[in-house]
Amino acid sequence: MKLSILLILFGILQARADVRAQGSITLNMQQAEIAKVLNRIEKKGEFRFLYNYDLVSLRKKVSVNFLNSDLPTALRHLFDGTDLTYKVLNNNLIVVMSSGPEKQAIRITGIVTGAANELLAGVSVRVKGTSIGTSTGNKGEYTVTADENATLVFSYIGYSDKEVAVSGQNVVNVQLAPSNTKLDEVVVIGYGSQRRKDLTGAVSTVTAADIANRPIVDAGEALQGKAAGVQVMSNSGKPGAGLTIRVRGSSSISAGNDPLYVVDGIPMTDISSFSPGDIETISILKDAASASIYGTRAANGVVVITTKKGVAGKSKINLSVYGGISSSTKMLSVLNGKQYQDYANELNAPVVAVTDSMVNANNVDWPKEVFQKGNQQNYQLSIAGGSEKTQHYISINYLNQKGIVKPASFDRLTGRVNLTTKANDWLTFITSTVLSRSRTNGAKDNLSVAKGGVVLTALETPFTVPKFEPDGRLGYNALKGWSNPLGSILGYYSKSLNDRLLSNVGADVKLFKGLVFQSRFGIDYQNVEATSFTDPFLTSNVSSGNPSDHSQTKTTVLTWLSEQTLAYTATFGRSHLSALAGWTAQDGRTNSATIGGSHLANEYRLLPWDASFARDSIHRPGTTAIDEWALISYLGRISYDFDGKYLFQANLRSDNSSKFAPGNRTAAFPSFSAGWRISGEDFMKSQHIVSELKLRAGWGQNGNQEGIGSYAYLPLSDVTVSNDSSTNGAINPSTTAPASLTWETSTQTNIGVDASFLGGRISFSGDFYIKKTKDILYDVPLPAQSGYKSAPVNGASMRNIGEEFLVSTRNIVKGDFRWSTDLTISFNQNKVTGLLYGITNSPSYGDVSLNGAGTPQHAISLAKGYGLGEFYGYVAKGVNPENGHEMYQTNGDTLSDNPSPTSRRFIGNAQPKFVYGVTNNVSYKNFDLTVFIQGSQGNKIYNVGRMEAESMLNSANQSAAVLRRWRKKGDITDIPSVGLPNNSLISTRFLENGSYLRFKTITLSYRFSPKWIDKLGLAAASIYISANNLITITHYKGFDPEVNSTGNPIVVNPNGTASSDNDARNISLGMDSGAYPQSKIFLAGLNISLK
């Protein structure tokens, strides 16, 4: 609909004689815009109008009452008191135009600066009341064409909007003030966005600024210590290792506890493929009121991620590079060769197991050999820009991490294209596409020495063990036989290649004023190839079953999403209403195929994987698995506020899930919330202390179905695929069916307050919540005679109560020196309030396989009245000086070195009482210093590594602590004698305080002045140095208190048997089974923007 063409046409037609319009008009409208009246006349079918939508007079509200009026009469009446006039063309086509003096369109340029006169790039500049606009370039400059009487609106994230009347000037320079309060910011919520001011739910946000200049690999890391109510725990320091993220505690036992991620509108469970540098904002929807729009998947909170978009104007090209080195945050000391000899011979007395010649022959400092320096580098290039019609954001990112223990490494290449294009004034197309390839080279961690765990093997391989035997095989401990750590480094690899394509395409259709239809289609396609190999020659002294092993699993996951929503906004006087209704469908299908082989002849071991696999003398039968789930949902939301002071919101989502039995598939989740912006009341206007004050309250329900197997409502049997005819096709029962399997339902009540004081110098946000979850999927362990290990039922209930606070202060705001502080602190109390069938104490979690024992012992119990991660064991009471036996408290008040299992008790919990983060930003002229401290308080860690390294049961090397061991009658010490299994029972002896305070990030950056870099063709440039995990204050004796051995997300077994793994993830918290340690990282980085 090119108006200009029509106007030219009109110009030609004007030369002809006037044509009279035929027909009459009957119409009655009150307080309607003139455009709307014309529209209504048009609808009656006799007349058609042509006009420029931008004519201001068309917005004038009039009241008309025509009864069989002819056109000239009606229009004269309608246009009365305006500058509008009209011409009638052929076929009752009428052109409406302005008769007033032709307004002068002028070219306006200017520069936009911030409070410190710094040039602001990317500031949105719009002509008020029109769709005309641009954004500032790298030097804060802009050019826009507008009416000489127009008003320009400048807006920029973090700054208050500013309106400036042009008043005929050609140059309009503007200085923006930082926004008074966080309440002005726009917050992305589920299916939309809201000003923080208007929020009635509990939403935390993290922005690109929190991610910048930090070596963040997975966007989830950015939430640690920055978002109140969110606990982020690195499972280990291994490159590419996952995170455990809990929003307001845990609420499930056997299903998932991880939040749902929504990236540019697509719900997903894994965000590790994305470049954090592409992220614009992250919103964490914490309470039921804000999350319930995601219904059955929202009980664990929702993390909504929005990626960067282009802005019309000159293209901005940014390059960010950083590189750094990493090393272990701590080293543990072990026995040297001589000390080991002393120990081993004491253990094996009267036999002399380790001779002097063995000690002299080799002296390999294994921890030093294994723990090396790692490195990390990251490159991100982005181009953002576009025209009024089409905006683009294109980026490419490469990240490479080499771990401190070989061969662990991770690298990722990501490309992204985000595009928005306006097809016309009512139709906008939006698309974003990410392609990513990541490669992970694993390291065997969280495993005992017997299973080849490289971390524990590094600590437990005696210095007397050679690197290689004379024939070239790996050296092994003659007394024990496990390979030295090189077995896991040289003799074995486990690689995975993960390709991912995530793409969505959508359209926004403006149907009528205030009514927008949004349509989105997305696909998420992943192809994962996991390959492992054990070298037959190098490892041939190692007993790891077969002399060699090949294994490969290829998995493809295709998830598609269709999402159709209608959004309506309207204003009636001082009332604002917005409503949303939608329908979505999502389907995920996983296909996997596994092959494997063994018994490779040595001569083929150096061939590429596929070539050597082909030469295996034994091939295992290939297996495949398919898994598919679907979810169809209806959703709705109504938000209403009166005068911005009284705010209400209601959400409803109804879900239909394929994971449940027919007839049991539908559930609805409502929520309601309200807010009162007290600071908007007249009685608050007279004071200047409180700038903003809002009370919020909300109630709602969410569901959880993540982690529930796709076919978990059916009793399943496996079919054996085998090369031998005697068992091929054999049927083996595998799972039982909960007849009434259903969603877990969380009901949450939230009360919050948002406030800012002294013109925004201090802002505060606090929330209190009670979250009760019922129908929790609980994989009830069964007595063995049932034939099943466990049966899943919706049989438990849990409660989380918590408080979370965010305080931001701008301590010094004037002059060259500026200082601001952000503090978040989150308290959560988690408690299992009910377990079905009278189960009160189920100590079958927290597996400990001391010295590789085939059947694990258990350090954690699931118990009514206690939180998840409740440690259960004996209470150790020190070493008996008489005989060197560790003594334990029995049921009575007596001590025993052979306590009955019934004297075990609850000895502590893995969940912290609170977690916190403090960020201080200090800037002086062009220097910026950020110090980010983060910590956890009140949590316990069960140190399995220490238990093994102090057990003194076999010929493994031991921790240096055993130098204090009991040796003779009368010795008073905390380390018992050698060789007694009962000395290392699961007890308080190995349970440690896991609290820590960590200087997570210290970054010093310098911004170059424009005058320096101008000649280089740069618009902006900064350099920085950064230290991560530099100082950690803790009593924890292991490598690092930030550890969670069982936290790694286990790929859900396509046959739906992941529930027991979920149990481990959810219940077995705080276990350190030889996890790959965290590293200290020193970085240097550079950010530049091209002109």
Next chain:
Amino acid sequence: MKNTTLHRIAFLGALATLILSGCTKLLDQKPVTQIVTPKASDSSISANTAESLIQGVYGYFKGAGYGPGIEFNVLDRITNGDVRSDNCYAGGDNSDNAAIDLFTYNALNGNVARDWSDCYFVIAHANSAIAQIATCTDPALSAARKNSLLGEARFMRAFEYFDAVRLWGKIPVVLVPIDPTNSETLIKTSGGLPSPVDSVYAAILNDCWFAKAAVGDVGADPSKYIVSKGAVNALLAKIYATQSTPNWDSVAYYCDQVIPHYSLLANFADLFDINHKNNSESIWEIEYDGYSSSVGNWVPGNFMGAGWKKFSTPTNDLVNAFTTEGDNVRFNASITIVTYGWPDKYWTNPASYPVLSKYTDDQNGKSDIYMIRLADILLLRAEAYNAKSDIANAALMVNKVRARVSLAPTTAANQGDMALAIEKERRLELAFEGQRWYDLARTGRAKAVMNAQKDAGGNILYNVQDYQLLYPVPQTQLDLNPLLTQNEGY
């Protein structure tokens, strides 16, 4: 402009059509690579499914598809029968094994817990198959075949209960499948009181009698893993010999049902190489086809071959017993002296360390294990003769076994000596076949024999108490099933 509205509506309509079509079936997802287990009483399975179910029981029993059978029926058979007795030290460095060797185990012992679970898992698996096969009305499954399948599964169930009752005494007896279609009911009903020992034996015998009539004759199937009448009769003989008051007439009767169908292999060592599977001496044998099959026998690698300090190392006492007897054939087929370099207080010379080498294939997983073989039954028959004071016939049986390994006839001349001669013969013949502890236990000799054991330095090794003749009920099971009670003494 009117066009615009039309366009908008048309656009919307097209989208709506696109998105709403093809979504109706979306929620009906069904498992593809797994099958839905029917409730046994409602099932109507095909003949093929019945065959697949029995394959499942056989496979599970021996550990196919990560089934638990191999740990309980192979690895721990030797731990419970030989390590717990005077045949083996625990070896290796596994604290749970060591506790069993040293009689320091309690209710948290990992092996004991694993054995209880594994044993019941095999039983439950058999229960499930028995119930489903029983409902099969497919004419393609003949009545005889159906009966045989049921008999085979019931035999395997009886075999496991026989192990369990010998390990723990009173135990819950479950003979019907649990219903996997309702977890809630399952959880409420999966507990259960333990049955007295006599009732457990009654159930075992019941299964055996059914199986005896139903399964195929000896040789009907070339694989000795497929349960035959010979296997059932042999198990019956062992059961009657084990009950607290042995019924020697029944032992004699069932031994006599077995003996004519089998013959001893000429060369003792042939029994344990991998080229004489399903031989004439084998009565019931778990067949392992190696790592390319659904399960390879990985157990021998725990006893011998390159690698770490081995599990289940032979005792000084056993090595002496072979030496004293001059039994080179069986010694050489059972034990290898190696130089590994890890001396301990039992074997102090690193250059002369004995390892268990009866199962010869530690590389390819093809070693079979005999559950019952003829020599066992011949010696049991000897016991039955001896119990009736028929020393001559007892000697005849013993000497058959001795002659094969070039040993002179036994010199035992009275009932007491003969009992000890048979005990020793069983020890040497059946070493590392999981028999020794049960022999000592059923003859009441366990405590006396064990408490006389000494280490290399001449120190008494064990102080076995009466209550330790039974294992403790695993603490986890006590926690899960409040109806269970702990065995006395623990």
